[in-house]
Amino acid sequence: MQGSLSGNAGPRYRHVADESAPYETIGVDKTTPIIGAEIVGVDLSKPLSNRQQDEIHRALAENMVIFFRDQHITPDQHLAFGRLFGDLHVHPAAPHEPGKPELMVIHADKDSPRANGEGWHTDVSCDLEPPMGSILYIKKCPPKGGDTLFASMYAAYEALSDRMKAYLAGMTAIHDGEQVYRGLYKNFGVADKDRYPRAEHPVVRMHPVTGKKALYVNRGFTRALVGVPRDEGDAILRYLYEHMENPLFQCRFRWRENSIAFWDNRCVQHRAMWDYWPHTRSGNRVTVAGDKPY
Numbered sequence: 635m636q637g638s639l640s641g642n643a644g645p646r647y648r649h650v651a652d653e654s655a656p657y658e659t660i661g662v663d664k665t666t667p668i669i670g671a672e673i674v675g676v677d678l679s680k681p682l683s684n685r686q687q688d689e690i691h692r693a694l695a696e697n698m699v700i701f702f703r704d705q706h707i708t709p710d711q712h713l714a715f716g717r718l719f720g721d722l723h724v725h726p727a728a729p730h731e732p733g734k735p736e737l738m739v740i741h742a743d744k745d746s747p748r749a750n751g752e753g754w755h756t757d758v759s760c761d762l763e764p765p766m767g768s769i770l771y772i773k774k775c776p777p778k779g780g781d782t783l784f785a786s787m788y789a790a791y792e793a794l795s796d797r798m799k800a801y802l803a804g805m806t807a808i809h810d811g812e813q814v815y816r817g818l819y820k821n822f823g824v825a826d827k828d829r830y831p832r833a834e835h836p837v838v839r840m841h842p843v844t845g846k847k848a849l850y851v852n853r854g855f856t857r858a859l860v861g862v863p864r865d866e867g868d869a870i871l872r873y874l875y876e877h878m879e880n881p882l883f884q885c886r887f888r889w890r891e892n893s894i895a896f897w898d899n900r901c902v903q904h905r906a907m908w909d910y911w912p913h914t915r916s917g918n919r920v921t922v923a924g925d926k927p928y
């Protein structure tokens with residue numbers, strides 16, 4: 635069956651969850667066995683203990699995207715939460731709150747020409763050092779819709795054939811922000827820059843915390859595979875995109891007001907649904923800086 639992982643010898647992707655040690659200071663309720671978890675028993679408006687911070691970090695490493703409900707935090711608390719995980723990243727193009735360049739605006743309403751993140755992507759993978767993680771706090775939700783989908787790029791990599799893994803080993807790809815960002819935020823009154831980032835990254839990257847391999851090409855930013863003819867590279871990319879969009883690798887988050895999603899861009903792609911027009915969906919994103927992929 636085209637695009638299917640089914641066969642006659644059991645599942646092609648065999649996920650074994652890492653449940654080696656219990657959590658002591660937070661609750662972790664998995665969304666699916668493969669990706670996502672809701673964190674319970676944490677109030678992000680209060681200082682976190684070192685143990686809570688460590689366990690949140692561990693929950694992110696184990697689940698790739700974590701969710702918090704019913705949080706009431708100020709913009710400064712949102713920024714401070716992000717800084718617990720590293721320096722903050724400033725988006726090369728997107729609008730931000732006045733005087734707070736690290737606090738990106740995420741907003742769509744009846745007059746919007748588009749909504750943020752509508753196609754599968756990894757945030758700002760065109761940067762030389764793309765963001766490690768993104769922390770999205772949605773404060774205004776439509777009555778229905780506006781979900782965000784997340785997909786595990788560990789699972790997508792693992793489910794490839796050994797021959798495809800061997801083909802991709804050591805290969806790099808060009809990621810380019812130019813076609814993505816030029817003119818994109820005109821409706822927010824953001825003027826274009828002379829240039830947008832462009833970078834060459836491994837097609838399969840190693841996660842610096844877990845040591846696991848993840849596919850690192852995405853429809854949003856990846857333009858070409860390096861070192862192979864254009865038609866061959868385009869065909870391989872098309873296959874990889876179709877493969878990584880298999881629902882087996884995904885979870886889907888249904889937002890409620892005052893929820894937070896924190897995803898790890900090193901091993902996750904995401905896609906936001908704009909199925910709620912003419913309603914409004916609004917919030918802020920804090921993005922944590924990352925390292926050069928290897």
Ligand code: SIN
Nearest residue numbers: 740750751782906919
């Ligand atoms: C984004 O790509 O950061 C936006 C995701 C969303 O709005 O759900």
